[in-house]
Amino acid sequence: MKKYKSTVVKVGNLLLGGNHPIRVQSMCNTDTRDIKATVKQILELEKNNCEIIRVAIPDMKAAQAIGAIKKQIHIPLVADIHFDYKLALEVIKQGIDKVRINPGNIGSEEKTKAVVEACKKKLIPIRIGVNAGSIEKDLLKKYGQTPKAAVESALRHVRILEKLNFHDILVSIKFSEVPAMIEAYRLLAQKIPYPLHLGVTHAGTPFIGSIKNTLGIGVLVEQGIGATLRVSLTGSLEEEVRVGYAILQSLEKRDKKFELISCPTCGRCEIDLVGLAEKVEKFLEKIKNPSKSIKVAVMGCVVNGPGEAKEADIGIAGGHGKAVVFAKGQILKTVLEKDILKTLEEEIKKIIK
Numbered sequence: 480m481k482k483y484k485s486t487v488v489k490v491g492n493l494l495l496g497g498n499h500p501i502r503v504q505s506m507c508n509t510d511t512r513d514i515k516a517t518v519k520q521i522l523e524l525e526k527n528n529c530e531i532i533r534v535a536i537p538d539m540k541a542a543q544a545i546g547a548i549k550k551q552i553h554i555p556l557v558a559d560i561h562f563d564y565k566l567a568l569e570v571i572k573q574g575i576d577k578v579r580i581n582p583g584n585i586g587s588e589e590k591t592k593a594v595v596e597a598c599k600k601k602l603i604p605i606r607i608g609v610n611a612g613s614i615e616k617d618l619l620k621k622y623g624q625t626p627k628a629a630v631e632s633a634l635r636h637v638r639i640l641e642k643l644n645f646h647d648i649l650v651s652i653k654f655s656e657v658p659a660m661i662e663a664y665r666l667l668a669q670k671i672p673y674p675l676h677l678g679v680t681h682a683g684t685p686f687i688g689s690i691k692n693t694l695g696i697g698v699l700v701e702q703g704i705g706a707t708l709r710v711s712l713t714g715s716l717e718e719e720v721r722v723g724y725a726i727l728q729s730l731e732k733r734d735k736k737f738e739l740i741s742c743p744t745c746g747r748c749e750i751d752l753v754g755l756a757e758k759v760e761k762f763l764e765k766i767k768n769p770s771k772s773i774k775v776a777v778m779g780c781v782v783n784g785p786g787e788a789k790e791a792d793i794g795i796a797g798g799h800g801k802a803v804v805f806a807k808g809q810i811l812k813t814v815l816e817k818d819i820l821k822t823l824e825e826e827i828k829k830i831i832k
Contacts, residue, residue: 482702482703483668483675483702483703483704484497484703485497485672485673485674485675485706486646486672486673486674487499487674488604488647488648488649488673488674489602489604489647490531490555490557490576490577490604491531491554491555491556491576491577492555493530493531493555495649495674495706495707496649496673496674496706499706500732500733501700501705501706501707501708501727501732501733502530502531502706502707502708503528503529503530503531503707503708503709503710503720503723503724503727504529504530504531504532504533504557504707504708504709504723505524505529505532505533505709505710505716505719505720505723506532506533506534506535506559506709506716507520507521507532507533507534507535507716508520508716509534510541511534511535511536511537511541511544511545511548512538512540512541512544514544514547514548517534517544517548518548518551518552520716521548521552521554521556522551522552523717524554524716524717524720525552525553525554527717527720527721528720528724529554529716529720530554530555531554531555531557531577531707532552532554532555532556532557533556533557533558533559533579533709534548534556534557534558534559535559536558536559536560536566536570538566539565539566539569541566542558542566542569542570542573543569543573544573545558545569545570545573545574545575546573546574549573549574549575555576555577556575556576556577557575557576557577557578557579557606558570558575558577558578558579559579560578560579560580561580561581561584562584562585562586563585564580564585564586564590564591564593564594567580567585567594567597568593568594568597571594571597571598571601571603572597575603576603577603577604577605577606577649578594578598578603578604578605578606579605579606579608580594580605580606581607581608581609581613581636582594582595582605582607582636582639582640583615583635583636583639591639591643592643595640595643595645598645598647599645602647603647604647604648604649605640605645605647605648605649606648606649606650606651606676607633607636607637607640607648607649607650607651608650608651608653608676609629609632609633609636609650609651609652609653610629610653610654610680611624611629611653611654611655611659611680613632614628614629614632615632615635618631618632625659626652626654626659626662626663626666627666629652629654629663630652630663630666630667630670633650633652633667633671634670634671637650637671637673646673648673648674649673649674649675649676649706649707650667650671650673650674650675650676651675651676651677651678652664652667652675653678653679653680654679654680655679655680655681655682655691657679657691657694657695660679660695661695661698661699664677664699664704664705665699665702665704668704674706674707675699675704675705675706676705676706676707676708676709677695677696677699677700677704677705677707677708677709678692678696678708678709678710678711679691679692679695679696679711680711681711682710682711682712682713683712683713684712684713684714685712685713685714685715685718685722688710688711688712688713688714689710689712689718689722692710692711692712692722692723692726693722693725693726696708696710696723696726697726697729697730700726700727700730700732701730708723708726708727709723710722710723710726721764734772735772736763736766736772736773737763737764737766737772737773737774737775738772738773738774738775739756739759739760739763739775739776739777740774740775740776740777740788740791741756741776741777741778742777742778742779742787744779745779745780747779747780747782748779748780748797749780749797749798749799749800750779750797750798750800750801750802750816750819751816752777752778752779752797755777755795755819755820756777758820759775759777759820759823759824762820762824762827763775763827766827766831771830771831773792773793773827773830773831774790774791774792775791775792775793775794775823775827776788776791776793776794776795776796776805777794777795777823778794778795778796778797779796779797780796780797780798781796781798781803784796784797784803784805785803785805785808785809785810786808788805788808789807789808790807790808791805791806791807792806792807792830793805793806793823793826793827793830794806795814795819795822795823797816797819798813800815800816801813801814801815801816802814802816802819804822804823804826806826811826
């Protein structure tokens with residue numbers, strides 16, 4: 480399939496689409512009207528490298544909170560709005576960076592035009608978001624709950640904006656089933672030139688949800704489709720961001736500040752490799768702005784250690800109550816099991832400094 484090349488839109492200080500990096504975003508689960516709680520959650524997500532954050536706007540009080548929230552955060556803020564055009568006008572007034580609203584559901588043409596004109600004036604893009612559950616009844620009757628129906632629904636909304644000479648558009652077209660999600664985005668990419676926001680909706684708990692998102696988003700990203708993504712999980716927002724980055728880094732679409740490789744263990748393993756690998760991963764994730772990327776290996780035995788992991792900048796290979804420490808395949812020393820983590824952390828610090 481031909482690589483998808485979209486137009487470019489600006490969201491806050493970020494450019495999305497074209498050849499720009501795919502951005503990772505999440506959505507607050509706080510009550511947007513609770514400004515303190517919402518800001519606290521966003522600041523925590525910023526620490527975990529979230530690049531764009533979306534909040535729900537259920538009523539006017541939530542819309543009016545946007546200005547205060549914006550003043551206290553550092554990443555672009557997106558308003559999620561359904562049906563009520565007055566809420567869209569208010570968040571635009573409050574300084575929102577992007578509005579997620581489907582123009583076909585706002586109501587009259589005058590209401591749609593009011594939102595579009597307000598967005599034009601402040602250079603705010605609109606994301607059209609179609610889910611399997613939001614497809615219009617006539618399209619469901621004609622096509623069923625299928626990718627073709629979802630694409631036609633998205634195109635209806637797009638045409639409304641284009642008719643009003645508005646082109647700062649992003650589009651998402653989500654299903655909870657991975658094959659349908661992939662097909663829908665592929666079809667859509669053949670119909671429009673706009674940046675696409677990727678995601679598997681209602682993906683589930685962190686285990687199954689991460690698998691579904693990785694498969695769906697990964698396939699599309701590899702084909703050049705996608706300007707931004709949200710990994711939808713029934714779990715912590717930090718995990719959404721972690722999985723999003725992991726997908727992009729695995730496909731070499733974003734730089735890695737670290738790469739951890741570890742073996743699946745076997746009968747030769749005589750140390751607590753699983754616990755050690757988890758602790759090393761947490762240590763690596765806390766490193767901010769390292770001077771260079773680093774590859775770390777946590778291996779269960781010397782059979783698979785320095786040999787299979789010889790490209791690692793630093794690594795360990797376990798033995799009976801001890802481990803060898805190696806760098807680029809060369810053994811440096813042997814340490815007792817109780818000292819493995821401490822030694823590895825010290826060696827990592829030397830490398831990144």
